[in-house]
Amino acid sequence: MSAVFTLDDLKRILLEGAGADEGVDLDGDILDTDFEELGYESLALLETGGRIEREWGITLDDSALTDAATPRALIETVNAHLALSAA
Template sequence: MPATGFTLEALKRILLEGAGASEEVDLDGDILDVEFDALGYESLALLETGGRIEREFGIALDDSALTVARTPRALIDVVNAHLSPTPAA
């Protein structure tokens, strides 16, 4: 597991590898709070993205995680929650 957790840079790389980028969108712009739909990614692109994140980071996301997390910031938070060590009881 990378020490820095799941970053926007990692998400952008995985989006590009798995689904490319829309010509009308600059992924290097301020996209953290822009909805994936507006970034040109439909549900299948997010499914592919989720699968790649799971493979690379060795986690299992809930089926609903990708529909609930509608922006890069929300998805990054969900992934990082999975990456955090479970607090001791």
């Protein structure tokens, strides 16, 4: 596992936890697409957050997940938490 959380990590966790809606291409340019447009509602994001926490050994508060409306924002949040835990 790398020390940086990437888009590939996020896509894998999203697919493992909630799958993907038909017609949603996670291999496209999704960094700035709202999670809702990608078919992931709040419950799916909570599951995703739990999986990230367990796999990466960090704790994300609920606001970190609700404030991160896009994959880019969530990746940045996770990497900020990883940097704090490494310090």
